[in-house]
């Protein structure tokens with residue numbers, strides 16, 4: 001890819017734009033067929049963007065929440081530091097009600113409350129302290145993801161066990177569109193592919209029913225960056241692993257990793273871990289430490305978001321003829337018969353015993369010999 005086209009690709013993949021005090025986000029509900037930004041002026045706008053999934057992805061949710069309130073605070077006039085503190089903590093508690101599973105949001109809220117408490121106690125400007133702390137999260141996430149990319153690429157090169165070129169498979173969207181930039185699992189794939197004389201030949205990715213983050217968003221990222229890739233149905237992965245031994249690893253993101261390594265991630269991840277185990281392939285979780293929740297001892301304590309069953313019983317998209325005419329006409333197609341019951345958990349939990357490694361910005365964690373679980377409290 002030329003430098004110019006790489007620049008174009010990264011511009012297309014900028015999910016979050018922050019220029020104090022202005023925040024805008026790429027509306028991922030319109031991707032891949034339209035690339036439109038939405039202005040986020042208040043925490044209410046941020047809450048809506050997260051609940052509606054205009055923005056999604058564990059790290060991106062936290063950063064959009066934090067910066068939406070920074071935009072709002074920038075427009076407010078406060079009489080006292082205590083009033084500022086009370087306003088901010090109240091809005092953070094409201095943002096915490098948006099989506100329950102990704103711990104990054106709650107980690108950010110805890111850190112932001114700590115930052116403004118320090119400024120209140122030291123009689124510094126509470127509003128400025130908040131905005132500075134929120135902005136720092138954006139920059140830190142990009143740096144974390146680039147470290148995850150380097151750590152994961154090295155781990156795969158050193159452990160693939162295959163002479164010559166390899167292929168990998170990923171699930172959902174864990175790239176620049178799910179984070180502040182570069183990505184976690186897709187960040188590892190990006191880093192591996194961009195290496196000189198890369199061993200990575202091809203990327204398979206699942207459509208990720210029912211919201212199609214794979215078919216819509218990961219496809220968009222991989223095509224933008226001209227990374228050789230193939231979309232498969234979620235239900236085709238076991239057959240694919242059986243036919244292609246050069247698929248050495250399945251690499252996924254995380255929304256919440258428990259202290260023992262059990263990992264909540266997009267629905268379908270658990271069965272990918274099972275088929276990876278059956279076929280003797282590595283199953284790698286990529287996540288910043290802001291996705292690790294040491295307060296949760298195991299996956300059984302992780303709250304799993306359930307979304308509207310209509311996401312399964314119906315299919316929404318843009319009418320092909322309208323796209324060809326340069327228009328965006330969105331239609332909803334009924335798939336299941338009216339009255340069909342559907343169970344629509346947005347995430348599932350993969351037990352630590354099925355996870356080969358957890359790649360973070362601080363390093364790659366593997367289980368002790370013979371252990372079924374991780375001890376992440378001792379690692380991070």
Ligand SMILES: CSC[C@H]1O[C@H](OP(=O)(O)O)[C@H](O)[C@@H]1O
Nearest residue numbers: 056057058174178253254265266
């Ligand atoms: C970089 S982690 C992204 C993580 O979030 C996704 O969920 P959603 O699209 O519903 O926000 C999925 O679980 C990914 O692994």
